[in-house]
Amino acid sequence: MGRVTDLVPFSTLLTDEGQALLATLRDYDPAQELAVASRLRREHPAALVTAALAQARLRQRAVAKFGADDAYRMYFTPNGVEQATRRSVAAYRAERFAALGVRSVADLCSGIGGDAIALARAGIQVLAVDRDPQTAEVAHANADALGLADLIEVRCADVTEIDTAAHDAVFVDPARRGGRGRIFDPEAYSPSLSWAIAAARTRPHAALKIAPGIPHEIVPAEAEAEWISDGGDVKEAVLWFGTSPGTVGATLLPGPRTLTGRGLPDPAVRAVGRFLYEADGAVIRAHLVAEVAEELDGGLIDETIAYITADELRATPYATAYEITDELPFSLKKLKALLREREVGVLTVKKRGSAVEPEELRRKVKPKGRNAATVFLTRVAGAPTMLIGRPV
Template sequence: MQMSELTALLTPTGLSLLDTLDPVVSTADAARAVSRLRAAGHSPDLVSAVVGQAHLRAKAVAKFGDFAGRMLFTRAGLEQATRLTVAAHHASRMRTAGITRVADLGCGIGGDALAFAAAGLQVTAVDADEVTAAIAAYNLAVFGDTVTVRHGRAEASLPHDVDALWLDPARRAAGHRETRRVGPDDYSPPLGWAFEVAATLPTGIKLGPGHDRDALPADAETQWVSADGTVVELVVWTGALARDGVRRAALLLRGDKVHELTAADDAPDAEVRELGAYLHEPDGAVIRARLVGTLARQLEGGMLDPRIAYITGDAALTSPFVQSFRVRETMPAHAKTVSAALRARGIGTVEIKKRGMDVDPAAFRRKLALRGEGSATLILTRVGQRHLAVLADRVQ
C-alpha cells in the first residue's frame, strides 16, 4: 500500500466505504467493487485502498477471526503477522515471567502487540516502514495510552524503560532467489544484532520454523509452535522468558487445547524396531525440535529407521503429538505393485504420505489405477536401503 492510498483510506468517507463494502474474496468480487466505486465518483487511490483492504480483511479472518473486520493490513504485514491464538501464548509467557512493559520491535501490523496490550502489558511498538507503522497505530488505537507506536528502525529504537523485548525480524526479500540460503544479515533487524540484544534483556525472537538450528544461540530456549497441524514459527526465548532446564520445546495448539513436549536438549534417537501393528507420524513441531526420540520412549514405541521420523509399535495410541495409522500390509514402493494391490482391494480413494523418499505424491497418484469404494492411507518411506509402501488406515 502506498501512503497516498492510506491517506485516502483514513478519512470518514474511506473508512465508511470499507465498513459497508461486501466481502472481497475473489478477483471477480474485486472487479465488481472497483467498477461500482469508480462509477460512484471515488478517486482511484481511495478505490484501490478500500477494495484492497476488503480483500485483506477476508484473508485475515483465518488469523484474527472477528477482529479482522476492524483492522487494517498490508499484504506483507498480514503474511508475516502472528495469528491471534499464537500471539496470546506469547503474551501469556510475558505475564508469567512478570513482564509489565515490552517493546515490540518490528511490530508489523500489530498482531503480537494486540495480544500484549490485551494481556495488560504496556507496549512500545516500532516498525521501520512508515505505512506499516501507521496501520499498526490504527489497529492498536483502541488501547489508548497502553500502547505507543513509533516509526523507526529497531536498532535505533531500543527503549530503556522496558522489561522485555519482542522481535519479529522481517526477511529482506529484494534480489533473493528461492534457492538462496538465508543468512543472519538477510533480516531486518539483522539477527546478529537481535541475538546480542537478547543476551542482555529478556527477549522473544520469532523466526521461521525452518531456520538453521546451528545459527541459534546455544544458551536460549528454542520453541517450535504448531497451530492446528501446521508448524508456524520458531521462537527463541532468553533471560527470564526462558524456562529453567528447557532448551527444546514443541508447543501444539489444537483449537482451545494446548499440548507441549519439552527437553533439556535434542533428544537421542529411540531404538529401531521392525514395523509393528501401528505407524505414528509425529507433529512437525516435534520433528523440528528433534524430540522424536523423547516422544517414542513416552509412547513405548521405536523408530522405524534412525533417519526417518516415524514411530512404530503394536499398541493403539491416543496422543496429540502424533497421527496414527493401523498397518494393513507392506509392499515395495513401486507404482505398478502398489496400483495392483489397491485395485485388488477395491480402493478408490487414497491419502498419500511420504517421508525419506524423493517422490512427488501427486505424480505417484497419477500412476495408480484407483477404482472401488474403499479408502486407505498409503505411506511411502524408506527403511534402511528399502523403499517401502505401507497400506494403512488412519486411526487419529
Template sequence: MHAGQLAALRTPDGVKALTTAAELAGGDPLAAAAALRSSGVPAGLAAAALTQADLRRRAAGKFGADAGRMFFTRAGLEQATRSAVATRRAARLRAAGVRTLADLGCGIGADAIAAARSGITVYAWEADPGTAAVAAANAEVLGLAGITVTAGDATAADLSGVDAVFCDPARRRDGRRVFDPAAYSPPWDFVAALPARVARTVLKLAPGIDHALIPPGAEAEWVSVRAEVVEAAFWCGPLAEVPRRATLVGAGELTGTGDARAPVGPVGRYLFDPDGAVVRAHLVAEFAALIGGHLADPEIAYVYADTPVPTPYARCIEIEEVLPFSLKRLRALLRARGVGRLEILKRGSALDPDRLRRDLRLSGPAAASLVLTRVAGAPVALIGSPTSGTTST
C-alpha cells in the same frame, strides 16, 4: 499501503467505501471496482477499500472478529502472528513479570496488540513508515492506549528502560521470502546480540531456522496450529524453561532436551506421524517414549507401536500391508483392493507423490493411506488407514 491511503480510508467517505467493499468482497474484483466507482467513490479510494476488504477477509483466520476493524498490508498479514499464538506468548511474558516490552519489527502490530491486552506497555518499532502507520491505526481502532509505535530502524531503539524485548525480523523482500538470516531486517547479527543487551528476549523466527543459530541456554520452541507449523520462538535468559518445546496450540506441549535418540525396531501395527512441531523441535524420541513406540529407521521420524495410543501429538495409521517398493506390485495391490482415493505420505523417499498417483492409475470406491518411507535403509511402501479422521483424495 502508504500513509495517505490509510488516512483516506479512515475518513467518513473511506469508512463508507470499506463497508461497501466488504459487501462485495469475494466476488468478481472488476465488477466490485466498477460498482464502487459508479456509487461515486474515487478510483484510488475504491482500489484501497477493495484491497483492505480482501485482506480483512483473509485475516479472519488469524485475527477472528478483530480482522473486520483492523488494517493490513499484504506482507504484514503474511508474517503476522496468529492471535491465539500471540495471546499465549503475551500471557507467558506477563506471568514472567514483564510489564514493559520493546517490540522490534512490529509489522502490523499483532504481537503488540496481544501484549497490550495482557497489561504490558509496548514500545513498538517498525522500519517501513506505511506499515508503522498501520500498526498505530490498529492499536487505535482496537482501543489500546498502551502501544507506542515509532517509524524507524529498530537497531536505533533505546532498550534501557524495558523489561523485555520481542523481535520478529522481516523475512520478506520485494514480495519474496528471505531464507538467509543475514538478509533479515533487522539483520541477524543485530537480532542474535539482543539477549546480551536485554536478558529477557524472545525471538520469533521462521520454522525452518537452523538449530545452530539457537542462542546458548535459550529455549527453542516450535509452534503448530491445526497441524501447521507456524513459527519458531527462542526464549532467552530467565524466560528459558526447557531446552526444547513443541507447542500445539489448543492441544498440548511436549518438552525435552532435543538430543535424545529413540529405540529402533520392526514396523509395528500402528504408524504415528508426529506433528511438524515435534519433528522440528527434535522431540521425536520424547514422543516415542510417551507412547511406548520406536523407529523403524533411525533417520526417519515415523514412530511405530503395537497399540493405537490416543495422542494429540501425531496422526495414527493402522498398517495393513508392508512391501518393498515396486510400482508394479503396488499398482496391482491397490487395484485388488479397489482403491480410488489415496492419501500419500512420505519421509525418506525421493518419489513425487503427484507423479506416483498418476502412474498408479487408481480406480475404485475404496480409500487408503500410502506411506512411502525407508526401513533399515531400504525403500518400502506401507498401506493402511487412519484410526481417526478421513483420508484425502
C-alpha cells in the same frame, strides 16, 4: 499488488467515506470485482474505490490468521498479511510474557501490529517499532480500531536505534524475506540474529521469533528454544531469554501442549509394527522424536526417518496414529493393483525419505472406488517401501 498509498493516502480509508465504503465490501465476491468497482466509481473517487477494494481483499486473506471479528476491523499491507503472526500464536506468546511478570515490552520490527495487539490484550504496555512509515501507520490504525491505543505506542524508527531500557522485555521479529524471497542465513535477517541476541541480553526477558529451520547448533546456550505448531502446521521457532537456559521444547496449539526435551538418544530401529505414528512438525523440528517414541514404547522404521512404529495403540497429542495393513516394496504396479482390489478412491499420500511427489503418484495409480486409505512413501531399514493403512 501495490500499497494503498500508491493511489491515495492510507488515512483516506479512515475517513467517514472510506469507512462506509469498506463496510459495503466486507462480503463482496472478488470474482465480481470489475462490476463492483464500476458501480462504486459512480458514487466515489476512483482512486478511493481502488484502495478500498485492495484493502477488502487483504482483509479477506487475513481472516485465516486473525479471525473474522478482528480481520474486518483491522488494516493490512500485502507484506503485513503475509508476515504477521497468527493470532493464536501471538496470544500464546503474550500469555507466556504475562506469566513471567512482564508489564512492558518493546516490540521491535512490529509490522502491522499482530503481536503488539496480543500483548496489549494480555494487559502489557507495548512500544511497537517499525522503520516503514506505511506499516507503522497501519499498526497505529489497528491499535485504534481494536480499542488498544492506550496500551500500544507505535513509533516509526530504526529498531537498532531504540533504547529499550524502560521496558521489562523485548520481542524481536526480524524480517526474513528479501527481494529474492526467503532468507535462510540468520545473519542476513533484518536486523541480524546476532544483533537480536545482543538486544535480548540487555533486558530481564526476551523472545526472538526465528524461522523453524534454524540450525540447533547456533542457539545460544543461555536461550530456551521453542518450536510452535498450530493445527499441525509448524509456524515458527522462538528463542526465549530469562526463562530456562538450554531447554528445548515443542508447543502444539490449540492447547497449548508442550513437550520438553530430556536429552534422550535416538530411538532404536525396529520392524514395522501394527501402528505408525507421524510426529507433529514442531516435535520433529525440535528434535524430540525420541521423547515421543519413549512415550509410545516405539522405535523408528529407519534411522533417518522420523516415523515411529509400535505394536500398541497409545494416545498422544504429539503424533497422529495410523493402523498399518500392508508393507510393500516400492512398486507403482503393486500399489495400483492393491488399491483397485480394495476399491480405494480417496487416497491420502504422505512421504518422508521418498523423491516421488504425491500428485504424481495419484495421477499414475488413478484411485477409484468407495473406500479410503493412506499410503506412506518412505524407507524401512534403508529400503524404499510403501506402507498402507488408515488413521486411527
